[in-house]
Amino acid sequence: MTRLRRLAVLAAALLLATAPATASSLEKQFRAWLDADLWPAAKANGVSRATFEAAFTDISPNLDLPDLVLPGKKAAAVQHQAEFRSPAAYFNENTVRGVTAGGRARLKRHRGTLAAIEKRHGVPAGIVLAIWGRESGFGRAKIPHDAFQVLATKAFLSTRKEMFRTEVLAALVLADRNKISPRSMKSSWAGALGQPQFLPSSYLKFAADGDGDGRADIWNSEPDTLASIARYLDAHGWVRGRDWGFEVTVPQGVSCALEGPDRGRRIADWAAMGVKRVGGKPFPAHELAGEGYLMMPAGRFGPAFIVTPNFYVLKQYNESDVYALFVGHTADRIAYGERRFAGGWTAIDRLNRADIAAMQRGLERLGHDVGGADGLAGFKTRRSIGAWQTKNGRAPTCFPDAGLVRALR
Numbered sequence: 001m002t003r004l005r006r007l008a009v010l011a012a013a014l015l016l017a018t019a020p021a022t023a024s025s026l027e028k029q030f031r032a033w034l035d036a037d038l039w040p041a042a043k044a045n046g047v048s049r050a051t052f053e054a055a056f057t058d059i060s061p062n063l064d065l066p067d068l069v070l071p072g073k074k075a076a077a078v079q080h081q082a083e084f085r086s087p088a089a090y091f092n093e094n095t096v097r098g099v100t101a102g103g104r105a106r107l108k109r110h111r112g113t114l115a116a117i118e119k120r121h122g123v124p125a126g127i128v129l130a131i132w133g134r135e136s137g138f139g140r141a142k143i144p145h146d147a148f149q150v151l152a153t154k155a156f157l158s159t160r161k162e163m164f165r166t167e168v169l170a171a172l173v174l175a176d177r178n179k180i181s182p183r184s185m186k187s188s189w190a191g192a193l194g195q196p197q198f199l200p201s202s203y204l205k206f207a208a209d210g211d212g213d214g215r216a217d218i219w220n221s222e223p224d225t226l227a228s229i230a231r232y233l234d235a236h237g238w239v240r241g242r243d244w245g246f247e248v249t250v251p252q253g254v255s256c257a258l259e260g261p262d263r264g265r266r267i268a269d270w271a272a273m274g275v276k277r278v279g280g281k282p283f284p285a286h287e288l289a290g291e292g293y294l295m296m297p298a299g300r301f302g303p304a305f306i307v308t309p310n311f312y313v314l315k316q317y318n319e320s321d322v323y324a325l326f327v328g329h330t331a332d333r334i335a336y337g338e339r340r341f342a343g344g345w346t347a348i349d350r351l352n353r354a355d356i357a358a359m360q361r362g363l364e365r366l367g368h369d370v371g372g373a374d375g376l377a378g379f380k381t382r383r384s385i386g387a388w389q390t391k392n393g394r395a396p397t398c399f400p401d402a403g404l405v406r407a408l409r
Helices: 003-018 023-044 049-056 087-091 093-109 111-121 125-136 147-157 161-178 200-206 222-235 267-272 309-317 321-336 353-365 379-391 402-408
Strands: 245-249 291-295 304-307
Touching (some): 023 049, 023 147, 093 125, 125 309, 200 222, 222 309, 353 379, 353 402, 379 402
Antiparallel strands (some): 245 304, 291 304
16 A cells, blocks of 8 residues: 555544544545545455446445444444343244245255255255245345445444455455446345345355356346355355254253353264154264264253254354254255254243343353353353353253342342
């Protein structure tokens, strides 16, 4: 970067930090940032000026997007007042049935394409269809936002500027390289694109041509969407021939605090401890020597699972236990027929995220690694609860309740 360019970028940064955020001044600051910072970076990445102008002509910051920080103002303190809910809320039966039915219909429609995709990438059809259905309702969900407005607004104003700066540059490369009209690039409010909901950097790495026309069109082509999802999972380590996981019963003598991807053991060893598949079926013979992991998203208040490394590949698509579980469960129903979880979800105490965060901080003070006091009960929080309960003579449940909050806050 030349000295003149460094000075221009510095001037734009100072302007952002100090100027009041009126609508007219914000527009000027946005334009200054585009010219001083984003255009030089885009040019260095091979983007033409014509593509850059097409992307940002008549584009202003969208101040209705979440997680923005206006110039001259401090970021709002993280709020944890939202209600903390059981994972059961994620598994609304109408939603599950909708994805299942839609997946089965598309399994028939795209049987040949899905077979070719599975042969190439090793990812079963049900998994690919379940992700497609969850992400965009098989392309029927409204994806109304202008990708460049969303990404540029977030790169300019959000709490994660660097991440979104990387993504808006990737979107420019994408549009320029593939001769895509910027106005046709529709995204979610978070900047995710098309039917598989890829961020632009993921498009550049993983988008695939599934219909043989020489392009990877994740907005309009269903085969391209399917191939892109499978390629993403394959690139993130999908293990051919292994399942994603199995619903199980866990004896009381097996602690729920054994949960987690860092506490795996052979599935045969879990079986020897008394962990059994629901419905009386044995674990498949080819899975017994493979590593498995205990996963109890609601502790003792909900279904339990032994999951495989493929479960954690699904989490690469969306870093959420219940998302990955939804995909695996729905994929099974697409492939094998309707079957709900055998284990029920028990009602839990009404808490908010501030309660959970206070409990997490209490556990941290006692030396537990809860994965951060974010008000969300991930596996590190769940097993820390179980370890504390066991140490204090309580039956381990590995899930927050009002009594735990009172005892640990």
